[in-house]
Amino acid sequence: xxxxxxxxxxxxxxxxxxxxxxxxxxxxxxxxxxxxxxxxxxxxxxxxxxxxxxxxxxxxxxxxxxxxxxxxxxxxxxxxxxxxxxxxxxxxxxxxxxxxxxxxxxxxxxxxxxxxxxxxxxxxxxxxxxxxxxxxxxxxxxxxxxxxxxxxxxxxxxxxxxxxxxxxxxxxxxxxxxxxxxxxxxxxxxxxxxxxxxxxxxxxxxxxxxxxxxxxxxxxxxxxxxxxxxxxxxxxxxxxxxxxxxxxxxxxxxxxxxxxxxxxxxxxxxxxxxxxxxxxxxxxxxxxxxxxxxxxxxxxxxxxxxxxxxxxxxxxxxxxxxxxxxxxxxxxxxxxxxxxxxxxxxxxxxxxxxxxxxxxxxxxxxxxxxxxxxxxxxxxxxxxxxxxxxxxxxxxxxxxxxxxxxxx
Amino acid sequence: xxxxxxxxxxxxxxxxxxxxxxxxxxxxxxxxxxxxxxxxxxxxxxxxxxxxxxxxxxxxxxxxxxxxxxxxxxxxxxxxxxxxxxxxxxxxxxxxxxxxxxxxxxxxxxxxxxxxxxxxxxxxxxxxxxxxxxxxxxxxxxxxxxxxxxxxxxxxxxxxxxxxxxxxxxxxx
Numbered sequence: 001x002x003x004x005x006x007x008x009x010x011x012x013x014x015x016x017x018x019x020x021x022x023x024x025x026x027x028x029x030x031x032x033x034x035x036x037x038x039x040x041x042x043x044x045x046x047x048x049x050x051x052x053x054x055x056x057x058x059x060x061x062x063x064x065x066x067x068x069x070x071x072x073x074x075x076x077x078x079x080x081x082x083x084x085x086x087x088x089x090x091x092x093x094x095x096x097x098x099x100x101x102x103x104x105x106x107x108x109x110x111x112x113x114x115x116x117x118x119x120x121x122x123x124x125x126x127x128x129x130x131x132x133x134x135x136x137x138x139x140x141x142x143x144x145x146x147x148x149x150x151x152x153x154x155x156x157x158x159x160x161x162x163x164x165x166x167x168x169x170x171x172x173x174x175x176x177x178x179x180x181x182x183x184x185x186x187x188x189x190x191x192x193x194x195x196x197x198x199x200x201x202x203x204x205x206x207x208x209x210x211x212x213x214x215x216x217x218x219x220x221x222x223x224x225x226x227x228x229x230x231x232x233x234x235x236x237x238x239x240x241x242x243x244x245x246x247x248x249x250x251x252x253x254x255x256x257x258x259x260x261x262x263x264x265x266x267x268x269x270x271x272x273x274x275x276x277x278x279x280x281x282x283x284x285x286x287x288x289x290x291x292x293x294x295x296x297x298x299x300x301x302x303x304x305x306x307x308x309x310x311x312x313x314x315x316x317x318x319x320x321x322x323x324x325x326x327x328x329x330x331x332x333x334x335x336x337x338x339x340x341x342x343x344x345x346x347x348x349x350x351x352x353x354x355x356x357x358x359x360x361x362x363x364x365x366x367x368x369x370x371x372x373x374x375x376x377x378x379x380x381x382x383x384x385x386x387x388x389x390x391x392x393x394x395x396x397x398x399x400x401x402x403x404x405x406x407x408x
Numbered sequence: 409x410x411x412x413x414x415x416x417x418x419x420x421x422x423x424x425x426x427x428x429x430x431x432x433x434x435x436x437x438x439x440x441x442x443x444x445x446x447x448x449x450x451x452x453x454x455x456x457x458x459x460x461x462x463x464x465x466x467x468x469x470x471x472x473x474x475x476x477x478x479x480x481x482x483x484x485x486x487x488x489x490x491x492x493x494x495x496x497x498x499x500x501x502x503x504x505x506x507x508x509x510x511x512x513x514x515x516x517x518x519x520x521x522x523x524x525x526x527x528x529x530x531x532x533x534x535x536x537x538x539x540x541x542x543x544x545x546x547x548x549x550x551x552x553x554x555x556x557x558x559x560x561x562x563x564x565x566x567x568x569x570x571x572x573x574x575x576x577x578x579x580x581x
Contacts, residue, residue: 054446054450057450075454076453076454076455077449078445078448078449078453078454079444079446080449080453083445
């Protein structure tokens with residue numbers, strides 16, 4: 001074994017790579033389980049790619065055969081039901097894990113300097129993931145698949161002047177039809193590999209700036225421990241917990257995230273009474289509907305996703321550790337999270353009566369939080385410094401403030 | 409017992425190694441078990457298996473006529489042999505893969521063979537004397553036995569049985 005490794009090492013930096021990225025990779029010793037969600041996301045990505053490749057062996061991307069081929073997978077292919085439920089539940093699991101990963105980043109301010117690029121590659125990954133999930137949802141060719149794709153492709157009609165042409169181009173026809181299904185299948189197979197490549201970029205960025213930590217302080221060398229074995233074990237334990245929840249849904253509640261209407265084959269002549277997107281799009285869908293104007297709604301929805309990228313500039317506080325030492329920011333974080341759930345609830349129900357008003361208020365709150373953050377964060381910085389902080393946190397904050405003001 | 413244990417800095421290393429090995433073993437078994445459904449999904453699905461047998465009505469095949477039927481996606485030649493053909497075949501023992509005609513038929517007038525050349529898998533064409541493979545010129549007689557050409561074996565026989573006087577079920581002996 002050692003001889004083989006030595007032979008490889010003369011020709012390829014295997015041992016140095018493992019040392020640098022795993023066995024010697026310095027990781028803050030105070031990382032909590034909230035830091036395990038990146039690993040979980042990578043694991044779910046692998047589950048989705050593997051189950052997806054096996055599903056593609058039996059699936060037929062043809063509008064006259066797609067729905068039946070799903071039934072074929074469910075009823076006739078050996079373990080087809082398992083592979084399909086792993087994949088359909090995996091999509092929800094992926095978003096649950098990624099949203100938690102993002103919530104951790106927001107709570108602890110992990111997006112702050114010098115991790116802006118890390119955060120932006122993550123934002124790019126989120127967009128790729130949303131596109132992949134959206135296109136994958138068309139493939140079963142059920143009523144929800146069909147009308148979801150119709151509504152979302154129609155959003156592009158809000159583009160000035162050439163909106164109509166863009167929609168026709170996206171669909172490859174005047175309505176969602178066989179050409180749309182075939183191209184969505186092609187891209188749904190391609191995108192996960194783009195995601196995989198983007199994950200590599202995300203990891204290169206991470207290993208350059210290293211993990212943030214709950215205290216936000218730049219730790220001394222003695223406060224870092226090797227990633228392997230300490231965090232491989234911690235991540236694997238987190239994986240065990242995740243797998244219990246994930247597999248419980250796969251085996252006992254596999255239809256939890258599958259809308260009943262999607263068991264009816266796509267019918268271009270009739271829209272189901274209630275079209276609802278998948279749960280992970282509900283808050284953004286609620287924002288889309290809250291704006292009365294079509295173009296305005298589309299723009300608001302796009303901004304609601306993209307605005308996360310601006311966080312390193314919207315948050316002007318130099319207090320480290322995110323919400324931990326910042327009571328006002330912490331309150332804003334919790335309001336934001338609760339508001340997201342409210343938006344999700346609104347998005348899942350028909351927009352009428354009081355819910356319509358709730359949706360409008362929630363949308364306003366959503367954007368107000370981002371827009372007020374630059375002013376509140378700067379005011380809060382002064383307030384917190386005056387009130388007093390743990391010495392290490394205060395020292396780093398004062399150093400960063402001095403550096404910033406020195407440069408100005 | 410205790411002398412076998414290696415104690416270092418208060419840690420029992422042999423115990424630690426044992427736990428490590430067991431953990432890795434359980435993990436490996438789990439990964440192997442998780443592979444089972446995926447490998448299995450590539451096997452023929454139940455609708456394919458349902459097509460594993462084919463029933464053939466022989467009443468429409470006149471003496472001297474050959475008809476081809478699909479069975480498990482492969483062509484099966486069914487020949488209603490004439491008394492002269494039967495006599496000629498029973499007199500010979502074939503070519504390089506000698507086999508008596510009686511071992512190749514259940515009823516002398518009905519020859520049932522898989523229509524795939526044993527050389528490289530082409531489908532031979534019917535001739536008066538038997539079959540000629542268009543790919544590399546293998547010649548088979550009216551018992552499906554290889555007479556000349558590169559094919560190493562006689563045409564294979566599918567498992568089948570007579571369900572009634574005029575019906576056979578291919579796929580089950």
